[in-house]
Amino acid sequence: MIYLQLFWAFFRVGLYTFGGGYAMLPMMERLIAHKKGWATTAEIAELFALGQVLPGIVSVNTATFIGIKVGNGKKGGVLGGIAATLGVIAPSLIIATTVAAFYDAFMSVELIRNAFSGVFIAACALVLAAVYKIFRACVQLSEKLKSLLSLTLLTGSFTAIVFFGVSPVWVVIAVALIALATSLVRRRKAK
Numbered sequence: 001m002i003y004l005q006l007f008w009a010f011f012r013v014g015l016y017t018f019g020g021g022y023a024m025l026p027m028m029e030r031l032i033a034h035k036k037g038w039a040t041t042a043e044i045a046e047l048f049a050l051g052q053v054l055p056g057i058v059s060v061n062t063a064t065f066i067g068i069k070v071g072n073g074k075k076g077g078v079l080g081g082i083a084a085t086l087g088v089i090a091p092s093l094i095i096a097t098t099v100a101a102f103y104d105a106f107m108s109v110e111l112i113r114n115a116f117s118g119v120f121i122a123a124c125a126l127v128l129a130a131v132y133k134i135f136r137a138c139v140q141l142s143e144k145l146k147s148l149l150s151l152t153l154l155t156g157s158f159t160a161i162v163f164f165g166v167s168p169v170w171v172v173i174a175v176a177l178i179a180l181a182t183s184l185v186r187r188r189k190a191k
Helices: 002-016 021-036 041-053 058-071 074-107 110-144 147-162 168-190
Strands: none
Touching: 002 021, 002 058, 002 074, 021 041, 021 058, 021 110, 041 058, 041 110, 058 074, 074 110, 147 168
């Protein structure tokens, strides 16, 4: 049954990845695109980008979108989205509840504190790997825009957020409007 497969696939994604949504992307891509064939890498990147601009947790949003896509159809799509969403959040819920119950006891042991430090470093590496893959996929997806414009928007967005503290919400809106305006201008010129 596809819903059980979706739940189990996203349960594994949620269970085996540390560091949040960005760190989940490589495993999500490997499992969903390469092993299951439910979506292409480009589709996952598109759904991941959509998950980022909507309120909520990016990994949960992405899992929901992929579940809807795989579920096919109105009723099946919704059930697929629910199965994938429950699958991706269940491990975090179980682990976080367990750790919260024993947090003081865990963190008083130096060995465990050191292990968590290693996990944090590995999670940073996973995030950087995800950023690289997203960057590559975005460059491929933005072929409709000229590459110089894409690079300018990327650099400008990064600079606005990191160095000037502009809210990512405003950056996303501005870049979407610029891309839309550019597309409309090109369409008019083509006519």
